[in-house]
Amino acid sequence: MAVKVKSREILQHIAAYPLGKSLQDIQSELGIVNIRNMSEIENVFGCSPSVKKQLMQRLDHLFTYPDGSARALSSKLADFLGVAQNQLFIGNGSDEIIRLLIRAFLNTTEEAIMADITFPRYKTNVSIEGGTPVIVPLKGGVHDLTAMLATITEKTKMIFVCNPNNPTGTIVNKDDLISFIEEVPEHILIVLDEAYYEYATSEEYLQSIPLLEKHANLVILRTFSKVYGLAGLRIGYGIMDSSILAELNKVKEVFNVNQLGQAAAMEAIMDQEFRKDCILRNERGRAYLEAELEKLGYTYFPTNANFMMIHIGKDGNEITQQLLAKGIMVKSGAVLGYPNSIRVTICSMEDNRYFIETLKNL
Known part of the structure; x- marks a missing residue:
């Protein structure tokens, strides 16, 4: 019997996040035992061995509730980052903090500016909360900060900049980003999503925390899901002015x-x-892939993350399926805004080499 209760009108225009098939399902369907997962931009090297030991010691305490304020973690993280403890908000992944920021600050008549090809949950959550996403095209795979500034109106409440950007892996020049932050009116929140911060080794990458002292409207998001290898435990954090944090505490679980x-x-x-x-x-893996792809004549966006957007010049869905038949999972660019490309996680050197050799023989 069909359910007659209708969901909210806005949900009729929003699709669920495309998770795709599980690794187990694909193995079963294709009859392939060993599949190299180069699709999900996880840290394939796992987490610290000491983390595993710590988790074993905690198993006898699972009947107790966690600290709702995450005080011990906030204290340790504050010392590590050199910020005040009341500047840190701990979230169930940084994507939860994105949702809470939008819930706390965006009214239904207001707008949020973001890139056209970036982390899709910005747009989804803005729409769900009744705000208006304002989309600005990337320029060469990079955030067009000049165009984003030009898009600001009296209705603008927040701006999202993903740096390094997912799915392109590109970064914004630090001088350009500083100028951008200085030009954005102080009543507009700037959400600087730095989920891949630790992988950004370019001298042109902005160290953003020192800017918090001067710009109270700046929010910096980072995560333990990537370089720390804790994606399965969902830990993200935001660094922000204490007044912003106080509002988030009102809307969080x-x-x-x-x-x-x-x-x-x-x-x-x-x-x-x-x-x-x-x-x-x-x-090392990035340098190897870049060198080998250039030998093969493929182009790619210059990346400062643990993944690469590679321009194959053919249907990304087709190439993805061909690679899958050889036991390699990658992400088709067709679902990411680049239909003739694929996004590939930088993995172990063994997996990287296998990927390149397979690509040669397609």
Whole structure:
């Protein structure tokens, strides 16, 4: 029997996030035991061994509620970043903080500016809350900050800049970004999403935390899901003025971040050698892929993340299926705004080499 209760009108115009088939489903369908997952831009090197030990010690405490304010984690993270504890908001992934920022600050008559090809949850959450997404095309795969400034109206309430940008991996020049932040009116929130911050090794990448002292309308988002390898535990954080944090506390769930996630994040901060090793291995893999792709005549966006958007020059869906038949999962650019491209996670050197050899023989 069909349900007669109708959902909100806005949901009739919004599609669910495309998660795709599970690895197990694909293995079963294709009869392939070993599939190299280069699709989900996770840290394929996992998490620190000390994190695993810490999690085992916490298993006897699962009957207790987590600290709703994540005080211990906030204190340790504040010391590590050199910020005040009341500037840190801990979230169930940085995507939760995006949702809470929109819920707390965007009225139904107001607008939020974002790129056309970027993290899709900005647009979705703005629409769900009744705001208006204002879309500005990327320029060469990079945020067009000049065009974004020109789009500001009296209805503008927030601007999203994903840096490095997902799915292109590109960054905005630091001088251009500083000028942009200085030009945005102070009553407009600037949400600087730095989920891939640790992978950005270019000298042109902006170190944004020092700008918080001068720009109270700046919010910086980061995560433990990427370089720290804790995507399965959903831990993100925002660095912001304490007045913004106070408003987020009004709209968040009481126990929004689980106990194991908080413990794992605290332990991950302690093992910076593991983090540095992951960054170094990613840089080596990136250099290898760039060199080999140039030999093959393929172009790509210059990346400062742990993935690459590669321009194949053929239907991305077709190439994705051909690679899958050879045991390699990548993301088709067709669902990301670049129909003749694929997005590939930088993985172990063994997987990187296998990908290149397979690409040669397609």
